[in-house]
Amino acid sequence: MPSRNRHVIAVVLLVPVLAALALWAFAWPASRIAPRDLPLGVAGPPAAAAQVEKQLERHEGAFEIHRYADEAAAREAIRDRSVYGAVVVTRQGPELLTASAAGPVVAQFLQQAVGQQAAAGGAQVKTVDVVPTPASDPRGAALSAAVLPLALAGIAAGAVVTLLGLRGVRAALALLGASALVGVVAAGIAHSWLGALGGDWWAEAGVLALSTLAVGGAVAGLAALVGPAGTGIGAAVVMLIGNPFSGATSAPQMLPEPAGAIGQWLPPGAGTTLLRSVSSFDGAAATGPTLTLAWWAVLGLGAVLLGSSLRARRTGSEPAADRRELSAVA
Structure with a gap:
């Protein structure tokens, strides 16, 4: 069978599978919202x-x-x-x-x-x-809606770093800088303009930046270790699991098990929980989600550096092998 025909068949079969997976991931938790412990x-x-x-x-x-x-x-x-x-x-x-x-x-x-x-x-x-939502966002819609843009920003940061061929320290610095700017811009919009956040401005900017870095680091880190496919894997995990399982529109305990627990171990869920704590509860119960986001960020940046090091070793060993072959022939 010609390769083009196989590609057509792959697209025809793969797209419905992805659509079904996305529908399940988003519709299943939303249709089963109820308190659980x-x-x-x-x-x-x-x-x-x-x-x-x-x-x-x-x-x-x-x-x-x-x-x-x-x-x-x-x-x-x-x-x-x-x-x-x-x-x-x-x-x-x-x-x-x-x-x-x-x-x-x-x-x-x-x-x-x-x-x-x-x-x-x-x-x-x-x-x-006792602790109401900000008057400018009485339904908490702006905070819930911020989960998807932050996830997309993190995915975009990791993908762009990969596509531009940045590696090692340069890639890590690019991710850190982009995430910091995303945090400042997002806090400016959500806090200063929309009034959807009511806590310390810089603390909120730090949470938004850390959330972006956790996603961007994971995407770029996977790409550095396994190649371009890592970008797709990281994006799929964040979008199809992390986003719908985050509990942003309700609470982790309102989602069917084990979706709520899984969501809190991923950046979108941990980021939402931490942002609520910093914005309205003076940082109460912030330790857990902070550690989760930091863990993702550190592992992601570590994978970026490790992938660059492994690549340098491979490229460095190839010329040496070629020289040995030439000397043997001579």
């Missing part, structure tokens, strides 16, 4: 709190209940990102504390679930948003 606090007098906890446990597997002595402790836990919300039993009735900045979809779900539960008992729930 979602951290939720319960506070108030022991007897009343135990009753609320028992009612919440009827949602089997939905909540991971944390008990707190009073409302102040529950609020502190929300600000520390230990829980997404809390039900506080008061003399005036149940009160729901939420944090829409941690995920508007989660806050909305808690209002519906706790509100319906209270209505069944003939009570009304007062809702207090």
Whole structure:
């Protein structure tokens, strides 16, 4: 069979497979959004709190209940990102504390679930948003929408470095410089212009830069080790797994297992979690995602340097082998 015919058949078969994979990766998590061991606090007098906890446990597997002595402790836990919300039993009735900045979809779900539960008992729930989203982005749409552009910026950085033939230290410096500029530009747009971020400007720029570097380093590093195919592999992992599994539109605990956990080990998910912490929670619970992004960045840059070193050794050994062959013939 001529090679051109094989290429046509490969395209005809490969494109539907890629389309099916992309549809599964994006549609499956979105169609299965529901709480799975979602951290939720319960506070108030022991007897009343135990009753609320028992009612919440009827949602089997939905909540991971944390008990707190009073409302102040529950609020502190929300600000520390230990829980997404809390039900506080008061003399005036149940009160729901939420944090829409941690995920508007989660806050909305808690209002519906706790509100319906209270209505069944003939009570009304007062809702207090302890850590709200910025007024300029009440639905958190801008932050969620930033995941894809940052992923594309990282992929573009890694691909351009590869296409231009940059290697070793030059490639690493190019990735570092491009990522730093992306962080500054993105913070300028998201924070200064759109008002979608409300934390320290430079800290947010650093998170955006580190997220870009983690992706760009991974793409360029794979390309340095395995060749041009590495660019496609890195881009596919980020776009088809990292992006839809990031939990940016909801929360990791709202995605089907193990998508939420996998997403937090990839740059888009870790970057989203870290950006939320820095933007609205004064950096609370930032250690884990920071280490994840740093790990990706270090491994990626290390792979870039290693690939350049291996290539230099190969090219250096070829002339030596040619000289030995010529001397043997002579």
